[in-house]
Amino acid sequence: MAIHRYDNRLGVWGxxxxxxxxxxxxAYLLHRLTGLAVLLYxxxxxxxxxxxxxxxxxxxxxxxxxxxxxxxxEFAVVTAFAFHAFNGLRLVLVELGFAVGKPIEPIYPxxxxxxxxxxxxxxxxxxxxxxxxxxxxxxxxxxxx
Amino acid sequence: xxxxxxxxxxxxAAGVVLLLLLGLHMVIMHMGGSVHLFAPxxxxxxxxxxxxxxxxxxxxxxxxxxxxxxxxxxxxYSLRTILLELxxxxxxxxxxxxxxxxxxxxxxGLGSWAAWAAHVVALAGGKx
Amino acid sequence: MAEKKATKTIxxxxxxxxxEVDAKPYIRAYAxxxxxxxxxxxxxxxxxxxxxxxxxxxxSCRMGICGSCGMLINGSPTLACNxxxxxxxxKEITVxxxxxFEIIRDLVPDLLSMFDKHAMVSPNIVxxxxxxxxxxxxxxxxxxxxxxYLQFTYCIxxxxxxxxxxxxxxxxxxxxxMPLTALERYNEDTRDEGFALRAKIAGGKGGAxxxxxxxxxxxxxxxxxxxxxxxxxxxxxxxxxxxxxxxxKKPCKKLxxxxxxxxxxxxxAPARTIPG
Numbered sequence: 001m002a003i004h005r006y007d008n009r010l011g012v013w014g015x016x017x018x019x020x021x022x023x024x025x026x027a028y029l030l031h032r033l034t035g036l037a038v039l040l041y042x043x044x045x046x047x048x049x050x051x052x053x054x055x056x057x058x059x060x061x062x063x064x065x066x067x068x069x070x071x072x073x074e075f076a077v078v079t080a081f082a083f084h085a086f087n088g089l090r091l092v093l094v095e096l097g098f099a100v101g102k103p104i105e106p107i108y109p110x111x112x113x114x115x116x117x118x119x120x121x122x123x124x125x126x127x128x129x130x131x132x133x134x135x136x137x138x139x140x141x142x143x144x145x
Numbered sequence: 146x147x148x149x150x151x152x153x154x155x156x157x158a159a160g161v162v163l164l165l166l167l168g169l170h171m172v173i174m175h176m177g178g179s180v181h182l183f184a185p186x187x188x189x190x191x192x193x194x195x196x197x198x199x200x201x202x203x204x205x206x207x208x209x210x211x212x213x214x215x216x217x218x219x220x221x222y223s224l225r226t227i228l229l230e231l232x233x234x235x236x237x238x239x240x241x242x243x244x245x246x247x248x249x250x251x252x253x254g255l256g257s258w259a260a261w262a263a264h265v266v267a268l269a270g271g272k273x
Numbered sequence: 274m275a276e277k278k279a280t281k282t283i284x285x286x287x288x289x290x291x292x293e294v295d296a297k298p299y300i301r302a303y304a305x306x307x308x309x310x311x312x313x314x315x316x317x318x319x320x321x322x323x324x325x326x327x328x329x330x331x332x333s334c335r336m337g338i339c340g341s342c343g344m345l346i347n348g349s350p351t352l353a354c355n356x357x358x359x360x361x362x363x364k365e366i367t368v369x370x371x372x373x374f375e376i377i378r379d380l381v382p383d384l385l386s387m388f389d390k391h392a393m394v395s396p397n398i399v400x401x402x403x404x405x406x407x408x409x410x411x412x413x414x415x416x417x418x419x420x421x422y423l424q425f426t427y428c429i430x431x432x433x434x435x436x437x438x439x440x441x442x443x444x445x446x447x448x449x450x451m452p453l454t455a456l457e458r459y460n461e462d463t464r465d466e467g468f469a470l471r472a473k474i475a476g477g478k479g480g481a482x483x484x485x486x487x488x489x490x491x492x493x494x495x496x497x498x499x500x501x502x503x504x505x506x507x508x509x510x511x512x513x514x515x516x517x518x519x520x521x522k523k524p525c526k527k528l529x530x531x532x533x534x535x536x537x538x539x540x541x542a543p544a545r546t547i548p549g
Contacts, residue, residue: 004292005375005383012231014372014442020348024488028439031485032227039220046213046252050259052200053266057193078175085164092157094486097509103424103461106497113502114488134179135171141178150476150515157512230444230483 024114027121031087034080041077068143075139082131086124093120152222159219166212201267206260213256221249283307283358284365285316287328290376298376300367301325307358313346313368314353317380330380337495340431344380345369350436352495371436387435390448394456394474399467400524410529412464418525422461425454425503427496434490434500446479450490450500453481457503460510463525472511481507 015029048058048065059065093099099120100113173182177190183205186194199205225245229238285305290298303320311319314332321328333339335354342353347366358366374382398405434450435441441449448456456475459465475481484504491501513519 005377006290006292006298008298008370008372008374008376008382009445010372010442012443015439022488022492024486025439028485028487035220035223036227039224042216042220043248043252046256050255052196053259053262057196059191060193060196061189074175078171081167081171085168088160089164091486092160095484095505095508096157096512097506100502100505103421103499103502103506105420106424106427106499108497110494110497110499112488112491112494112497112499113505114491117488134176138176138178148476149478149480149482150472150511153476153482153508154512154515226483229478230440230447232443232445 022114023118023121027087031084031091034084037080038077038084071139071143075135078135078139079132082128082135086128086131087121090117090120090124093117156219156222159215159222162215163212163219166208167216170212197263197267200260200263203264206264209260210257213260214253217249217253221245280309281307281359281363283316283362285320286365286367287317287320287380288369289328289379290370291327291378298370305358309359311358312354313344313356313358313361313366314342316358317353317368328380329378338429340429343371343382343431343433343436345371345436350433350493352431352433355495371432373436373438373441374432382432384432387430387432387449387451390452390479391430391455394448394452394459395467395471396452396455396459398459398462398465399470400464401466404527407527410527413526413528414463418463421463422458425458425461425498425500428454428458428498428500429496431495433493433495434498437489437493439487439489440483440485444479444483447483448474448479450484450504453484453507454498454500454503457507457510460507463522466524468510468514472514475507476511481511484508 015032051058057063064070090099094113094117099117101111101116104111169182172180173184174191177184177188181188181190183199184190184192184195186192186198189195225242228241233241283305285303286300287303288298289295289301303324305316305319305324307316312335314335317328317330317332330342330344330353332342332354334341337352337355340352343350344353346353346356346368347361350371353368368380370376370380371382374384374386377383428451430451432451434454438447438450440447453475456471460468460471460475481504484501486501486505488501491499494500510519
């Protein structure tokens with residue numbers, strides 16, 4: 001008689017984590033979400049900006065995409081880009097083995113690569129915040145007009 | 146994928162190039178109040194006049210094409226990676242890859258043509 | 274001798290699943306008398322002895338070296354024998370089977386998929402058979418060369434890293450942190466010549482590039498093996514190899530007898546007793 005095994009894979013919920021994961025796990029999730037957001041925007045943006053050949057400038061003053069809701073959406077894309085870019089910079093360094101440390105003899109309490117790259121994550125987040133602060137200031141300047 | 150290392154390496158390289166090019170693009174378009182770059186025709190960096198000024202410069206036309214290329218490659222490769230992790234049927238995966246390649250090449254074609262055509266139009270000094 | 278008074282009653286929420294009877298797993302609560310120093314493994318034994326003899330789980334050494342008792346405890350994959358109940362909570366804990374594996378029964382995961390993936394990466398020294406089988410001589414490896422892979426040899430194949438990995442949650446083909454760490458362990462070993470043999474699987478559909486450094490595998494590893502680090506180092510090796518920037522490394526020599534390798538000062542090599 002075949003024994004029925006229950007498939008205990010977490011599925012997409014496994015991407016979302018369970019509340020007891022480290023910051024890097026959430027950075028991984030946010031990196032995916034922001035990447036998808038920016039990609040979706042890129043696909044639309046390519047089509048919209050290509051219309052300028054026909055003299056159609058939909059994003060300038062008076063254009064369809066100049067409305068506040070779309071300007072806010074654009075700022076959301078800038079936010080997504082800020083996180084994705086600076087976290088991506090950290091990932092390029094980590095995934096090419098530059099910021100993970102050398103193999104060492106594991107002595108408890110263990111010092112892992114997660115701890116080694118943690119300052120890089122914090123620096124990336126701070127840089128993203130600075131980028132956003134400047135972007136936000138400019139957004140408010142534009143909104144005030 | 147027959148040569149995973151090759152595509153991934155280019156994905157990383159595209160990411161780094163994007164950091165620079167897209168970062169510059171964001172600064173030009175969205176931070177004109179603080180860092181006013183490449184927008185000599187008025188305070189609004191994304192106005193029609195400033196867009197046409199940039200379109201008239203060959204280096205902008207070429208960098209737009211490069212930005213579009215690396216952006217599409219980086220983005221669509223990432224989307225493909227995410228979708229491959231869902232363990233779909235092999236036929237679905239193949240179809241998905243082909244669809245993404247078509248979308249990527251198609252949009253690249255459209256955007257590159259638009260960059261070049263806009264450059265020609267801007268040089269002629271008028272609207273399309 | 275009077276029984277030691279229990280210090281606390283902790284509720285264990287344990288996942289139960291009997292494939293012959295249940296359609297899917299469910300959670301059952303047990304009130305466990307917990308003393309200071311009791312591990313989750315001790316708690317499970319207490320349940321089996323006092324409350325429910327049908328509870329099933331894997332264990333062996335009960336001291337954190339065999340890797341049998343990997344479970345999901347309070348949402349984190351860890352070894353039951355290594356985890357003190359009262360360090361986790363003073364009221365209740367949840368105990369479930371390792372995620373990302375099939376469940377055979379109760380807390381017992383089917384680890385065969387992990388071992389099959391492990392076998393796929395050629396987890397052995399790949400070298401000229403004659404050299405490997407020859408009983409003469411020994412491989413010359415410096416302490417620095419040993420340190421380059423020693424950390425990755427401490428893996429006890431418990432599967433906790435596999436349970437923590439977000440990619441394995443959806444991707445059946447992904448090799449996972451444990452097999453990839455084993456792969457890197459052999460790649461870094463100077464006695465090994467199998468880099469090219471393993472490169473296809475390492476860079477392939479289920480290989481190292483499906484890792485996006487969520488870092489959970491390294492956080493949960495009970496032996497400090499740091500599989501996350503191993504996988505990133507593997508990616509580095511693969512990229513450098515693709516760009517032809519990796520130095521051509523020859524595997525370490527086999528020393529056939531006295532007179533080869535570095536002699537310590539003031540030591541005279543003994544005369545050969547085996548005919549050359």
